[in-house]
Amino acid sequence: MRRRPEKNELRTHVIKIDGYSQIKELLQTGEYTTSIPFSVGGHSWAMRYYPNGCRERAGYLSVFLVLDSADAKDVKAKVSFGLLDMDGVTSPTYSGTFEYIFQNKGSSYGFTKLIKHKDLEGSVHLRGDSVRIRCDVTIVTKIRSEETKGIQYVKVPPSKLHQNLGGLLESMDGADVTFQVGGQKFPAHRYVLAARSSVFNAELFGAMKEKIGGSMKIDDMESDVFESLLHFIYTDSLPVVETVMAGHLLVAADRLKLMCEEKLCNHIDAKMVATTLALAEQHSCHGLKEACFDFLSSPSNLKAMKASDGYEHLKNSCPSVLKELIARLLPVELKAVKDIIMSI
Incomplete structure (x- = not known):
């Protein structure tokens, strides 16, 4: 299948929050102010600024990008947010990038914890009670792919x-x-x-x-x-x-x-020991494996384990650990038998 190159459109938008302290006092956690809309890839976008964090993120500054076009649907964008210092340089510490499919008007995504208040206040990112946040938006438009025997008219959307x-x-x-x-x-x-x-x-x-x-x-x-x-x-x-x-x-x-x-x-019982032993073997939990072996050294516990729902799963998924268990339970004098079992 031949695929034409992707067509990318990049646009940078910077919002300046003047009166950081006053806005922080006026807006509660979950409340936001919205930037002037800007256009990227034929769609209208805006930035949401949460001075006291969104939802339960009090003590943080949150920032989101929101799709603002009424007729937009499933717009894929690569987005970068970053705080700017006094020289206009993006902070590598307080920045990040994500890709997201904005499904329709009002869809939003961003960073709930861009920076803590205590880290922002007194830093180079807060100057004259003003904060600047840069947002880079790249819209990726894939030109339809062509197959050797015709054009692909149906495209399965990516999983969400x-x-x-x-x-x-x-x-x-x-x-x-x-x-x-x-x-x-x-x-x-x-x-x-x-x-x-x-x-x-x-x-x-x-x-x-x-x-x-x-x-x-x-x-x-x-x-x-x-x-x-x-x-x-x-x-x-x-x-x-x-x-x-x-x-x-x-x-x-x-x-x-x-x-x-x-x-x-500390909570091994006959009903769960088979499942727990399989878990220990699959995830290299050596201490847990030894605890299961100790529990199964009792004949009554061993018998109950064989009747449990997890026994068949243990046999099918970890047959080697059953061989090791059998070898452990054999008397010391039957060393030759143990060696034979472990070599199978």
Whole structure:
């Protein structure tokens, strides 16, 4: 299939917020002021400025791009936002880029946490009580593709699942579990977490389900780090983060895995041990695997495990761990038999 080059149109728009302090006092969290409309790619656009953050993002400055054309539909745009310093240079720390399909008039997307108030105030980005924000918008128009045997008249639109789940993360409609992290509360959806993470699946729907209830507390983790983890779970992408934050995310992910592993070790039962053992094997959770083996050293627990719903899954997905379990349970004097089993 031959494909013609993409036609890109780039337009830069800068808004200047004079009277930053006064506007911050006048508008509450979730309230915004809108820029003068500007045109890109034959469509009208505007920037929304939230001096006290959108939704529950108090303490931050939020900025969004909104599609303002009545007849527009499914407009794909690559958007960059960035704070400008006194010399008009975009800050690499307080800037970011995303791609989004704006479905119709009023569709918007942006950064809920562009910069904290305490980081902005007194910085080079606030001069004379004035803030300038730059927005680069690139509209990508794909010229229809041509195949060797004719023209492709039907084009399947790209999936919007990640955008839909991202919207669910923002609105939190129907949330049924709350995480308490660093003094903040993060509502979430059990089934989304369970579908995206086998660890969350075991924790939220396994033996600990009744003890967890509707709330979970996670200690020794920064709230913004956990928020980035949630963003990844819902959208399969990382938010725009600094290099230091990326390192924190790596540490947090490893720590969260160990915390979940510890909890699962303390809540092993006959109904869930097969599923938990498969989970431990698939995700290299060595401590959890040992805890399962210890639990199954009891003949009654072993028998109950074989009658559980997860046993067939364990046999099919992790046959090697069953061989290791059998070898562990054989008496020491049958070393030769153990060697034969492990070599199969």
